Amino acid sequence: xxxxxxxxxxxxxxxxxxxxxxxxxxxxxxxxxxxxxxxxxxxxxxxxxxxxxxxxxxxxxxxxxxxxxxxxxxxxxxxxxxxxxxxxxxxxxxxxxxxxxxxxxxxxxxxxxxxxxxxxxxxxxxxxxxxxxxxxxxxxxxxxxxxxxxxxxxxxxxxxxxxxxxxxxxxxxxxxxxxxxxxxxxxxxxxxxxxxxxxxxxxxxxxxxxxxxxxxxxxxxxxxxxxxxxxxxxxxxxxxxxxxxxxxxxxxxxxxxxxxxxxxxxxxxxxxxxxxxxxxxxxxxxxxxxxxxxxxxxxxxxxxxxxxxxxxxxxxxxxxxxxxxxxxxxxxxxxxxxxxxxxxxxxxxxxxxxxxxxx
Numbered sequence: 604x605x606x607x608x609x610x611x612x613x614x615x616x617x618x619x620x621x622x623x624x625x626x627x628x629x630x631x632x633x634x635x636x637x638x639x640x641x642x643x644x645x646x647x648x649x650x651x652x653x654x655x656x657x658x659x660x661x662x663x664x665x666x667x668x669x670x671x672x673x674x675x676x677x678x679x680x681x682x683x684x685x686x687x688x689x690x691x692x693x694x695x696x697x698x699x700x701x702x703x704x705x706x707x708x709x710x711x712x713x714x715x716x717x718x719x720x721x722x723x724x725x726x727x728x729x730x731x732x733x734x735x736x737x738x739x740x741x742x743x744x745x746x747x748x749x750x751x752x753x754x755x756x757x758x759x760x761x762x763x764x765x766x767x768x769x770x771x772x773x774x775x776x777x778x779x780x781x782x783x784x785x786x787x788x789x790x791x792x793x794x795x796x797x798x799x800x801x802x803x804x805x806x807x808x809x810x811x812x813x814x815x816x817x818x819x820x821x822x823x824x825x826x827x828x829x830x831x832x833x834x835x836x837x838x839x840x841x842x843x844x845x846x847x848x849x850x851x852x853x854x855x856x857x858x859x860x861x862x863x864x865x866x867x868x869x870x871x872x873x874x875x876x877x878x879x880x881x882x883x884x885x886x887x888x889x890x891x892x893x894x895x896x897x898x899x900x901x902x903x904x905x906x907x908x909x910x911x912x913x914x915x916x917x918x919x920x921x922x923x924x925x926x927x928x929x930x931x932x933x934x935x936x937x938x939x940x941x942x943x944x945x946x947x948x949x950x951x952x953x954x955x956x957x958x959x960x961x962x
Contacts, residue, residue, distance in 0.1 A: 624727035642732035656937035666856035667727035680710035735813030757823035770859035831877030838904035885918035893958035
């Protein structure tokens with residue numbers, strides 16, 4: 604897919620189940636590279652290729668974030684490079700010693716992941732082969748009917764008969780020419796002319812990035828506008844979502860049902876209720892605009908933050924407060940999403956405050 608006619612300044616869309624956004628173009632990790640960087644990269648394969656903490660710690664500093672299928676990005680630079688081998692050429696026809704074209708990388712900004720690094724969104728590098736140009740995906744401000752995946756993972760059946768697993772909270776446009784899709788956007792009734800958004804239908808028809816259509820089971824999605832996985836957002840709903848992923852292995856930069864990091868977990872829990880937070884823990888506290896909460900006033904569902912050392916200044920971690928002084932969080936590359944006693948966790952006195960996202 605290196606023939607994608609991308610140019611800097613274009614808006615593109617993630618075409619794989621989950622794209623990893625890297626600090627720089629990378630190579631040299633044999634267990635990961637063929638799985639994470641391929642044009643057909645799937646969600647679970649490459650995290651499973653890193654079964655131990657040491658291999659997952661390799662991601663630290665190398666991965667910035669992830670973006671789900673259908674996420675809009677702004678392309679800011681294109682580069683052909685052999686990554687860690689040190690060969691880098693801005694030329695569109697750069698080649699290796701054998702005359703083969705070097706992999707094309709795109710520097711992008713993920714538009715629906717706010718951060719303090721770039722006012723446009725979250726910056727980083729990804730293989731250009733994992734992007735598509737598709738006018739049906741109009742970006743994070745779209746007010747059009749969507750299918751939002753509410754299952755942990757859902758099977759997307761494409762027109763060519765192939766099936767791919769996509770993650771919780773993946774958001775894909777409903778078939779644009781469907782009367783039912785229009786009715787969903789207007790809040791009107793389905794006239795029965797097309798069952799794409801009919802609650803009684805077995806499947807919904809959605810756009811697949813790069814062209815064509817696919818189907819998802821109706822029971823695996825919420826149909827409507829906005830990013831949420833529910834029509835009745837609540838603090839209890841966010842807590843329930845976090846609980847669904849108990850035992851899931853931590854993944855640095857993770858933003859999918861195949862692995863979350865700490866801010867990815869609480870971000871997914873809140874996004875499921877329609878609240879889109881900034882991407883990183885420090886920005887979730889400082890740039891979200893959410894009300895601060897004193898420690899003695901903490902309630903279940905509050906987001907609790909921890910410094911990188913007593914007194915800060917840098918935020919290193921976030922969790923979600925539960926009842927009875929407990930916290931659910933994604934701890935580190937050696938662990939999995941778990942519930943802990945918050946005071947017992949904070950043995951170094953690194954508590955850095957809290958905000959209330961819902962309620």
